[in-house]
Amino acid sequence: MNVVPASGDRRRHAAPAHLTFFHGPMDCGKSTLALQVDHNQSRQGREGLRLTQGDRSLAPQISSRVGLSREAVEFHPGTDVRLLVRRRWAAGHRVDYVVVDEAQFLTDRQVEQLAELVDESHVDVYAFGLTTDFRAQLFSGTRRLFELADVVQRIQVEVLCWCGAPGLLNARVVDGAMVREGETVVVADTAPGASAADPRYQVLCRRHHVRGQLGPTPTGPGQLSLQGQPLADEHVAVR
Numbered sequence: 001m002n003v004v005p006a007s008g009d010r011r012r013h014a015a016p017a018h019l020t021f022f023h024g025p026m027d028c029g030k031s032t033l034a035l036q037v038d039h040n041q042s043r044q045g046r047e048g049l050r051l052t053q054g055d056r057s058l059a060p061q062i063s064s065r066v067g068l069s070r071e072a073v074e075f076h077p078g079t080d081v082r083l084l085v086r087r088r089w090a091a092g093h094r095v096d097y098v099v100v101d102e103a104q105f106l107t108d109r110q111v112e113q114l115a116e117l118v119d120e121s122h123v124d125v126y127a128f129g130l131t132t133d134f135r136a137q138l139f140s141g142t143r144r145l146f147e148l149a150d151v152v153q154r155i156q157v158e159v160l161c162w163c164g165a166p167g168l169l170n171a172r173v174v175d176g177a178m179v180r181e182g183e184t185v186v187v188a189d190t191a192p193g194a195s196a197a198d199p200r201y202q203v204l205c206r207r208h209h210v211r212g213q214l215g216p217t218p219t220g221p222g223q224l225s226l227q228g229q230p231l232a233d234e235h236v237a238v239r
């Protein structure tokens with residue numbers, strides 16, 4: 001028997017909200033996609049909240065290497081994301097969706113709060129974050145999103161390792177060599193910093209992440225170059 005919805009029961013019959021998680025390595029276009037999703041949602045007249053933590057620009061914004069950026073609210077481990085939304089409501093704004101960049105930095109509790117916003121308040125949540133850290137282990141926020149999200153999608157833009165294979169893993173590079181020990185969270189870019197001692201990241205394929213190899217290994221005197229350039233120390237240094 002078909003049950004005819006009582007008129008005015010919009011909430012029951014509106015499309016259900018979703019928690020969607022897009023993930024990948026550094027440089028795969030997560031922030032770009034976050035800004036595109038935000039743009040497309042707002043073009044439909046929906047109102048959203050953008051959240052981030054530790055954007056590379058060190059400003060409270062979501063910034064993409066393609067050149068786009070939008071201001072965002074910074075979250076910290078103690079932030080209750082439900083309160084951020086409720087404060088917007090209390091100030092008379094709608095919050096139809098939330099876009100979270102750097103979602104790997106969410107705590108488990110914050111992921112659960114986002115799920116609650118979806119289920120209890122019908123807010124769509126789009127989260128964007130790294131799959132794994134520099135040790136090739138899931139970030140805890142990422143793990144919780146894998147566990148709770150309605151939709152989990154690996155971002156399709158391929159980042160290439162120096163060898164040309166798809167790069168899925170992030171290497172942390174200090175003083176020209178890949179490191180495997182240190183704090184989980186170190187905000188930095190894939191572009192080199194002002195000094196070689198500044199940490200940077202490089203996306204590698206699994207084989208070269210395991211080997212800690214940041215460029216072609218010199219196997220003979222005739223092969224000591226990378227695309228015609230002399231090899232820098234970092235191409236061969238492994239720690």
Ligand SMILES: Nc1ncnc2c1ncn2[C@@H]1O[C@H](COP(=O)(O)OP(=O)(O)O)[C@@H](O)[C@H]1O
Pocket residue numbers: 025026027028029030031032033063064065066157159
């Ligand atoms: N000048 C450029 N022209 C076109 N695409 C670019 C340019 N610079 C960067 N990109 C693209 O931007 C991607 C990085 O996007 P971004 O959203 O910053 O990545 P993520 O947030 O995943 O680290 C690169 O993989 C590359 O495809």
Ligand SMILES: Cc1cn([C@H]2C[C@H](O)[C@@H](COP(=O)(O)O)O2)c(=O)[nH]c1=O
Pocket residue numbers: 025026027030031054055056130132133134135170171184185186187188189201
């Ligand atoms: C691998 C790894 C990365 N980070 C930091 C480095 C950047 O500040 C962000 C990721 O930025 P992007 O938007 O994906 O380019 O995360 C980190 O703190 N720890 C790590 O292990």
